[in-house]
Amino acid sequence: MDIIFGRNRKEQLEPVRAKVTGKIPAWLQGTLLRNGPGMHTVGESRYNHWFDGLALLHSFTIRDGEIYYRSKYLRSDTYNANIEANRIVVSEFGTMAYPDPCKNIFSKAFTYLSHTIPDFTDNCLINIMKCGEDFYATSETNYIRKINPQTLETLEKVDYRKYVAVNLATSHPHYDEAGNVLNMGTSIVEKGKTKYVIFKIPATVPEGKKQEKSPWKHTEVFCSIPSRSLLSPSYYHSFGVTENYVIFLEQPFRLDILKMATAYIRRMSWASCLAFHREEKTYIHIIDQRTRQPVQTKFYTDAMVVFHHVNAYEEDGCIVFDVIAYEDNSLYQLFYLANLNQDFKENSRLTSVPTLRRFAVPLHADKNAEVGSNLIKVASTTATALKEEDGQVYCQPEFLYEGLELPRVNYAYNGKRYRYVFAAGVQWSPIPTKIIKYDILTKSSLKWREDDCWPAEPLFVPTPGAKDEDDGVILSAIVSTDPQKPPFLLILDAKSFTELARASVDVDMHMDLHGLFIADMDGDAKKQAASEEQRDRASNCHGAPPT
Ligand SMILES: CC1=C(/C=C/C(C)=C/C=C/C(C)=C/C=O)C(C)(C)CCC1
Numbered sequence: 001m002d003i004i005f006g007r008n009r010k011e012q013l014e015p016v017r018a019k020v021t022g023k024i025p026a027w028l029q030g031t032l033l034r035n036g037p038g039m040h041t042v043g044e045s046r047y048n049h050w051f052d053g054l055a056l057l058h059s060f061t062i063r064d065g066e067i068y069y070r071s072k073y074l075r076s077d078t079y080n081a082n083i084e085a086n087r088i089v090v091s092e093f094g095t096m097a098y099p100d101p102c103k104n105i106f107s108k109a110f111t112y113l114s115h116t117i118p119d120f121t122d123n124c125l126i127n128i129m130k131c132g133e134d135f136y137a138t139s140e141t142n143y144i145r146k147i148n149p150q151t152l153e154t155l156e157k158v159d160y161r162k163y164v165a166v167n168l169a170t171s172h173p174h175y176d177e178a179g180n181v182l183n184m185g186t187s188i189v190e191k192g193k194t195k196y197v198i199f200k201i202p203a204t205v206p207e208g209k210k211q212e213k214s215p216w217k218h219t220e221v222f223c224s225i226p227s228r229s230l231l232s233p234s235y236y237h238s239f240g241v242t243e244n245y246v247i248f249l250e251q252p253f254r255l256d257i258l259k260m261a262t263a264y265i266r267r268m269s270w271a272s273c274l275a276f277h278r279e280e281k282t283y284i285h286i287i288d289q290r291t292r293q294p295v296q297t298k299f300y301t302d303a304m305v306v307f308h309h310v311n312a313y314e315e316d317g318c319i320v321f322d323v324i325a326y327e328d329n330s331l332y333q334l335f336y337l338a339n340l341n342q343d344f345k346e347n348s349r350l351t352s353v354p355t356l357r358r359f360a361v362p363l364h365a366d367k368n369a370e371v372g373s374n375l376i377k378v379a380s381t382t383a384t385a386l387k388e389e390d391g392q393v394y395c396q397p398e399f400l401y402e403g404l405e406l407p408r409v410n411y412a413y414n415g416k417r418y419r420y421v422f423a424a425g426v427q428w429s430p431i432p433t434k435i436i437k438y439d440i441l442t443k444s445s446l447k448w449r450e451d452d453c454w455p456a457e458p459l460f461v462p463t464p465g466a467k468d469e470d471d472g473v474i475l476s477a478i479v480s481t482d483p484q485k486p487p488f489l490l491i492l493d494a495k496s497f498t499e500l501a502r503a504s505v506d507v508d509m510h511m512d513l514h515g516l517f518i519a520d521m522d523g524d525a526k527k528q529a530a531s532e533e534q535r536d537r538a539s540n541c542h543g544a545p546p547t
């Protein structure tokens with residue numbers, strides 16, 4: 001499996017034309033931009049974990065039935081420092097690195113301890129985020145990197161901490177219809193008050209505040225939730241939204257801050273500071289977006305580990321939310337390269353299969369309801385919420401489907417009642433072998449698979465003017481373990497799950513994590529943008545300084 005995971009990939013700087021078979025829908029024009037780890041060895045040193053790898057951006061540009069592929073390593077400070085030193089000098093999730101072996105490590109550790117938490121990596125390998133017209137490569141630390149989505153060039157480094165007090169932030173923000181970004185992060189050092197912070201980055205500079213040009217400067221804190229444990233906040237990889245609420249799971253998979261502060265001196269990785277406490281509860285926080293306050297009722301469920309929220313919506317006074325959940329944290333364990341390389345089949349068996357679970361949370365608990373009664377009256381789910389004596393509400397999910405990860409939905413239905421989940425199919429191994437369309441209404445599924453093929457996260461792109469939720473295509477980059485079969489971009493019809501086209505490229509493609517599709521503007525929008533640009537230029541000539 002080294003062929004898929006541990007091998008360093010060659011970047012493809014010049015766009016290369018793909019060999020297309022089948023027929024690409026004429027309306028499908030734009031760029032699929034994705035991110036993931038591509039280099040795990042620098043000189044003689046090797047990362048321990050797949051999530052440590054240096055970020056490799058890649059893109060498929062689809063135009064008039066042709067597809068061009070390119071890839072480029074993110075020139076993060078981390079990448080540059082490693083390449084210059086010809087070894088790993090910056091710590092990542094599963095690898096602690098020691099920048100200068102000549103320096104006394106105790107003095108280094110002392111500096112770290114006095115600052116509590118060291119400076120994190122800017123190796124942004126997980127996802128791509130859109131802020132206004134700009135694109136950023138993201139990870140889960142306080143740094144993100146602006147990128148050029150066309151050339152894949154690395155631009156400036158943005159430190160979240162300059163705009164909002166967070167040391168960690170998710171790689172899975174949400175977007176509202178205007179393109180404003182809603183994200184969450186954890187503040188672990190501010191005055192000892194460990195808290196989770198929900199914040200909003202506007203897509204454009206708000207009216208009347210134009211003197212401050214960057215939308216980042218207008219980032220606002222939406223709501224803060226104190227951590228149940230000051231020294232051990234919950235780890236989370238994503239969160240959910242409905243039209244009016246935010247759903248945050250404070251799960252008993254926690255980061256130990258004291259362990260983090262001493263990790264460097266103990267020669268332990270950040271990953272070793274994460275622990276799953278199976279005897280604890282998972283708290284379900286519901287935040288009202290209108291009042292910006294958490295709903296006061298204490299909702300909880302059993303211990304679980306969730307990386308990906310799928311979707312959520314409001315129905316009959318309840319919040320229904322769907323997540324991919326595990327019984328434990330074995331997923332992170334399996335992605336150690338040592339497990340992925342030798343005896344792959346033996347070592348890479350998940351001890352719990354990722355399951356699509358539906359929860360329902362009652363927003364207005366009936367005061368007269370009896371203790372022990374189920375507060376969920378929604379007919380569409382068997383999820384329950386039991387009223388307890390002390391006023392807490394114990395939620396138990398409905399198990400919908402077993403063996404799927406990297407979920408995507410038609411984003412026009414994000415926060416709304418929806419029907420379809422597109423995901424990668426995984427069984428006892430964490431590596432996807434199928435692409436799945438799961439129909440929540442009929443509880444049936446459609447699958448795509450092919451021998452020796454390892455599909456990436458399936459991304460849904462809607463047909464312009466689509467009426468049905470599944471009216472569109474699925475895009476997935478596929479790598480193969482068969483040396484005769486080059487990697488390809490698969491285009492499926494999202495309704496029937498039949499292949500429309502594939503675009504093979506003879507390049508060294510990596511298995512990636514997440515990304516997005518940037519649709520080309522249509523003719524009219526292009527014309528309008530051009531005339532706006534012309535108008536802006538003209539107004540610049542009349543006094544305003546050029547930007
Ligand atoms: C570097 C670093 C981190 C990195 C986490 C990463 C890189 C997580 C990747 C998760 C993925 C890819 C999950 C997929 O489901 C932490 C632990 C946040 C905190 C300390 C510094």
Ligand SMILES: [Fe+2]
Pocket residue numbers: 172237307308514
């Ligand atoms: Fe993710």
